[in-house]
Amino acid sequence: MSTADDNEREVHGQETDADGGGHDSGTTVREGGGFVLLFFIIGFAASLVVGWLIFPNLLYSQKKQPFDFNHALHMGEVDNGCESCHFFREDGTYSGVPKLAQCVACHEDVQGDTQDETIFVEKYVSKKREVPWRVYSRQPDCVFFSHAAHVKMAKMDCVTCHGHIGESTSLPVYEENRLTGYSRDIEGHHLENLLCLKKNTADRMKMDDCAECHLEKTGRKTSVQTEKDGCFVCHK
Amino acid sequence: MKIDRRCFLSLGIGAAAGITLSPLPWKITDDLSIWTQNWPWTPVPPDGKTINKKSACQLCPGGCGIAVRRIDKRVVKIEGLKGHPVNDGGLCTLGLSAAQLLYSPFRIQAPVKKVNGKWRKISWDDALATITTKMTELREEGKAHTVAGIIGGERGTVSMLWQRLFKAYGSPNLMRNTSMEDAYSLVLQKTQGNRVLPGFDFENADFVLSFGSGLIDGWGSPVRMFRALGDMKNRQAKFVQVEPRLSNTAAKADQWLPIIPGTEALLALGLIHVILSESLYQVRFVEQHCEGFDNFKKMVLETYPPEQVAKATGIKVETIKELGREFARAKNPLAVCGRGQGLTPGSFQETAAVHVLNALTGNLGEKGGVLAMPAGPEYEEWPEVEPDDVAAEALQQKRLDGAGGDEFPDAGDLPTRLAQVINTGKGDGIQLLFISGANPVYTLPDTKAVQKALAAIPFKVSFATHMDESAEMADLILPNHCFLERYEDVPVAAGLTSPIVNLAVPVVKPMYNTKHVGDSIIAIAQALGDEIADAFSWENYKTCLKETLGDEKWEKLTEEGYWVDEEFKPVPWKEGFKSAATKFIFPDPARLNHPPVSASGDAKQFPLTLIACDSMRLAGGAVGSPPFLIKITPDSVLLKEDLVVEINPATAADLGLKEGAQAVLATPKGSGRVRVHLDHGIRPGLVAMARGLGHGAHDKYLAGKGLNTNAFIGPVDDPDSGYDAAWGISASLAKA
Numbered sequence: 016m017s018t019a020d021d022n023e024r025e026v027h028g029q030e031t032d033a034d035g036g037g038h039d040s041g042t043t044v045r046e047g048g049g050f051v052l053l054f055f056i057i058g059f060a061a062s063l064v065v066g067w068l069i070f071p072n073l074l075y076s077q078k079k080q081p082f083d084f085n086h087a088l089h090m091g092e093v094d095n096g097c098e099s100c101h102f103f104r105e106d107g108t109y110s111g112v113p114k115l116a117q118c119v120a121c122h123e124d125v126q127g128d129t130q131d132e133t134i135f136v137e138k139y140v141s142k143k144r145e146v147p148w149r150v151y152s153r154q155p156d157c158v159f160f161s162h163a164a165h166v167k168m169a170k171m172d173c174v175t176c177h178g179h180i181g182e183s184t185s186l187p188v189y190e191e192n193r194l195t196g197y198s199r200d201i202e203g204h205h206l207e208n209l210l211c212l213k214k215n216t217a218d219r220m221k222m223d224d225c226a227e228c229h230l231e232k233t234g235r236k237t238s239v240q241t242e243k244d245g246c247f248v249c250h251k
Numbered sequence: 252m253k254i255d256r257r258c259f260l261s262l263g264i265g266a267a268a269g270i271t272l273s274p275l276p277w278k279i280t281d282d283l284s285i286w287t288q289n290w291p292w293t294p295v296p297p298d299g300k301t302i303n304k305k306s307a308c309q310l311c312p313g314g315c316g317i318a319v320r321r322i323d324k325r326v327v328k329i330e331g332l333k334g335h336p337v338n339d340g341g342l343c344t345l346g347l348s349a350a351q352l353l354y355s356p357f358r359i360q361a362p363v364k365k366v367n368g369k370w371r372k373i374s375w376d377d378a379l380a381t382i383t384t385k386m387t388e389l390r391e392e393g394k395a396h397t398v399a400g401i402i403g404g405e406r407g408t409v410s411m412l413w414q415r416l417f418k419a420y421g422s423p424n425l426m427r428n429t430s431m432e433d434a435y436s437l438v439l440q441k442t443q444g445n446r447v448l449p450g451f452d453f454e455n456a457d458f459v460l461s462f463g464s465g466l467i468d469g470w471g472s473p474v475r476m477f478r479a480l481g482d483m484k485n486r487q488a489k490f491v492q493v494e495p496r497l498s499n500t501a502a503k504a505d506q507w508l509p510i511i512p513g514t515e516a517l518l519a520l521g522l523i524h525v526i527l528s529e530s531l532y533q534v535r536f537v538e539q540h541c542e543g544f545d546n547f548k549k550m551v552l553e554t555y556p557p558e559q560v561a562k563a564t565g566i567k568v569e570t571i572k573e574l575g576r577e578f579a580r581a582k583n584p585l586a587v588c589g590r591g592q593g594l595t596p597g598s599f600q601e602t603a604a605v606h607v608l609n610a611l612t613g614n615l616g617e618k619g620g621v622l623a624m625p626a627g628p629e630y631e632e633w634p635e636v637e638p639d640d641v642a643a644e645a646l647q648q649k650r651l652d653g654a655g656g657d658e659f660p661d662a663g664d665l666p667t668r669l670a671q672v673i674n675t676g677k678g679d680g681i682q683l684l685f686i687s688g689a690n691p692v693y694t695l696p697d698t699k700a701v702q703k704a705l706a707a708i709p710f711k712v713s714f715a716t717h718m719d720e721s722a723e724m725a726d727l728i729l730p731n732h733c734f735l736e737r738y739e740d741v742p743v744a745a746g747l748t749s750p751i752v753n754l755a756v757p758v759v760k761p762m763y764n765t766k767h768v769g770d771s772i773i774a775i776a777q778a779l780g781d782e783i784a785d786a787f788s789w790e791n792y793k794t795c796l797k798e799t800l801g802d803e804k805w806e807k808l809t810e811e812g813y814w815v816d817e818e819f820k821p822v823p824w825k826e827g828f829k830s831a832a833t834k835f836i837f838p839d840p841a842r843l844n845h846p847p848v849s850a851s852g853d854a855k856q857f858p859l860t861l862i863a864c865d866s867m868r869l870a871g872g873a874v875g876s877p878p879f880l881i882k883i884t885p886d887s888v889l890l891k892e893d894l895v896v897e898i899n900p901a902t903a904a905d906l907g908l909k910e911g912a913q914a915v916l917a918t919p920k921g922s923g924r925v926r927v928h929l930d931h932g933i934r935p936g937l938v939a940m941a942r943g944l945g946h947g948a949h950d951k952y953l954a955g956k957g958l959n960t961n962a963f964i965g966p967v968d969d970p971d972s973g974y975d976a977a978w979g980i981s982a983s984l985a986k987a
Contacts, residue, residue, distance in 0.1 A: 050253075050254055050255075050258045050261075051257055051258055051261040052261070053258075054258040054259065054261040054262040054265065055261040055262065055264060055265035056265060057262060057265065058261070058262040058263060058264065058265025058266035058267075058268075058269060059265035059266065059268050059269040060265075060269065061266065061269065062265070062266040062267070062268075062269030062270040062273065063269040063272065063273055065269075065270070065273070065275070066269065066270050066272070066273020066274060066275040067273050067274065070273070070274070070275045070278070071274070071278075074278070074282075104300060104301070106301055108300070108301055110300070111298065155285065155288055155289055156289075156295045156296075157288060192282060194279070194282040194283065194285070194286045195282050195285040195286050195289060196286075196289055196291070197285070197289075
């Protein structure tokens with residue numbers, strides 16, 4: 016590529032000569048060509064480093080959860096899998112992250128000797144304060160999503176969209192997009208995600224991912240219930 | 252070889268190329284667009300558990316059941332209660348926006364006392380003690396009767412508690428707001444023998460004749476009326492609207508008769524003339540079940556021939572004759588009155604004439620006719636109050652408003668006369684006034700006079716939930732819970748055809764340091780001691796309510812939200828009436844044979860006539876419109892802060908006014924700047940003004956917008972009953 020580039024510049028120089036321009040100027044171009052090329056490469060390489068490596072790290076701030084939580088440990092204690100704590104209410108709505116009321120039955124007093132447990136009981140349980148969890152899967156408020164339609168009707172697994180969080184022994188670092196305020200889990204962690212490639216459904220949860228899955232499973236990008244395709248199916 | 256400008260250009264181009272091939276620009280563009288949708292200052296309602304509660308709307312007398320949706324502790328939506336006998340899932344604009352009243356920043360948040368013109372928070376104990384001390388002093392001075400009260404309604408336990416307190420304490424001066432129900436109830440008493448309420452069977456009527464009633468503008472029970480009128484269209488029942496203005500109701504009618512305002516009674520009598528002279532009445536009813544028919548017939552035939560009625564009403568002779576015939580020949584005809592939403596009682600003459608029109612067609616107690624409804628559901632009886640000597644003596648005093656006195660023996664309450672009585676210095680001055688569930692400074696006609704009268708009362712106590720006009724004038728406020736925060740029974744009349752009581756329950760815990768007005772009354776009574784305390788032996792209002800309703804009703808009400816008397820059956824006229832003679836007694840001809848109540852004012856100075864008009868988009872009563880209602884009020888009613896009055900283009904041409912022009916509206920009671928809207932749907936010579944605007948208090952969305960009709964229109968005592976019969980007033984409109 017660089018050779019072609021040089022040739023082009025040379026040709027250009029010769030044309031200038033033919034037009035009666037000074038011979039020196041042509042030599043200057045040829046002499047300066049090495050630097051021009053070098054600077055181009057430096058600029059090109061540096062911005063690739065900035066764009067691919069530095070920017071993604073700058074874009075996200077690393078935030079800690081109020082205290083750590085062991086999903087695997089709790090899974091061993093409950094009978095009904097994820098739905099033991101992340102349950103559907105009687106009216107079919109989804110409860111999401113458990114409220115303090117669900118935890119106090121067991122955690123009224125400090126269980127075990129971890130520091131996280133102490134923080135939980137002393138800072139939240141005894142003060143009756145809800146834990147301000149950072150939710151990895153939180154979508155913008157204008158997005159309508161029904162857990163019942165996907166879990167109850169389409170019989171989808173929690174793992175499909177949420178990954179293997181249920182088997183984790185500690186919570187991952189919450190990476191918050193400084194611009195949008197949303198978790199990096201929505202946008203994808205890996206470089207291939209940024210290139211619109213992904214391996215697992217759970218790797219990224221943006222609008223195109225909804226559409227992709229719907230297209231794959233149902234043959235069309237519509238809601239299964241309403242069979243309607245349009246902004247207001249999901250954006251309410 | 253040297254580094255020059257081109258090298259740096261090359262660096263830039265390289266950087267640009269590199270950046271383009273990196274995710275940076277694309278990611279930033281995407282994130283910025285998401286950022287714009289998620290500005291941190293945009294409020295996002297918190298998610299939570301959905302809870303649905305059944306309760307009752309109390310914002311108008313319509314009696315709708317409501318379903319309140321809460322997310323955790325927050326009310327987010329109010330809808331009509333499905334399956335409710337009144338509204339079955341429907342709800343009006345006011346009910347739908349009621350959550351804005353609950354969360355209004357103008358809620359009164361704690362008991363307050365006015366000190367040097369400023370509100371100061373006080374404790375409940377101090378607030379209640381201030382009242383009881385004052386009441387005890389007045390009783391000791393022999394001035395128990397100078398304690399007065401203005402309350403919202405007659406029925407329901409809160410109203411019963413007020414009546415009980417006044418009886419036990421010893422004051423006859425408890426007044427409640429009046430409406431067309433009072434005029435109807437008086438006519439039913441005079442003709443059928445007991446003071447009941449009217450029920451109108453629109454669902455089975457095949458010819459409805461309305462004398463200015465805004466059947467879809469908020470008359471009766473609004474949601475039921477929407478349904479009933481829609482249903483009438485499907486059944487092809489005929490509907491005739493008699494009204495000087497093309498209101499929404501008139502626009503939906505099969506026939507609209509733009510009558511000269513105030514002459515509705517004459518038209519009714521003219522129609523009676525047609526029916527009598529052509530023998531179109533129900534003969535068996537007249538022969539077997541009536542008294543005083545001959546005198547009545549003679550009076551009508553002599554005084555109200557269609558030719559004369561036509562001249563007075565502005566409706567053609569042929570039209571009157573045809574309408575009379577058509578009405579009498581219909582299978583289930585029904586005539587109703589009560590102007591607009593029926594907020595003003597109206598004259599005895601008009602109500603009686605319309606009732607007789609119904610009676611002559613034989614529709615009383617029949618399918619599609621007028622039914623006599625009990626004044627409320629049957630409650631468990633309270634032990635009779637035994638007024639002590641002081642109270643017994645004080646109760647002998649005449650009522651200040653003249654109701655039940657020599658001049659107006661038939662009237663129950665006449666709050667519209669109160670201002671005039673106080674301002675002319677008649678009777679012992681009121682020393683203490685309670686205002687509960689009412690906003691007299693806004694709703695009583697002749698605002699200036701009412702303000703003057705209230706200013707003359709040394710101590711006023713308000714039980715308001717919001718800082719309304721009357722609360723602003725009070726000296727002490729004991730704030731009641733908002734209707735979504737309290738228990739209360741809501742007996743419904745509103746022209747329904749079966750007795751219904753709803754139960755309002757607290758759908759949320761009280762947000763502020765407020766107290767149920769029922770609890771305040773019980774606390775005051777118990778602090779007054781002796782016989783008064785004995786009459787209030789309940790622990791609190793909830794106990795009182797539960798005991799009064801009885802276990803069976805309470806259980807049904809807490810479960811369903813409403814209770815309907817399934818056993819109620821209307822008594823058809825063939826089975827006789829409750830009067831001593833068990834007959835229908837035709838009204839005394841002298842009470843009908845006089846010119847109708849006219850608009851007051853000098854015709855030269857005020858050549859036009861001002862009428863008030865009601866709409867579903869504005870709350871015209873004690874409850875101020877929430878912001879949503881102001882949003883849906885059209886520019887032809889309210890343009891920014893300016894009230895827009897409606898006039899006929901012919902009137903506008905005479906006055907030299909164009910669409911949107913500014914003008915000064917003046918009546919004998921007041922004047923103000925308005926804008927004009929030209930409309931062919933109003934009789935020339937009239938000025939129509941929307942009710943429900945011109946609040947001086949409430950929030951910034953309502954205060955200072957438009958003008959209050961009551962500041963322009965004064966009360967007119969009906970010569971036969973004393974009830975306010977004003978339907979308008981003389982006015983002038985001039986270019987500003």
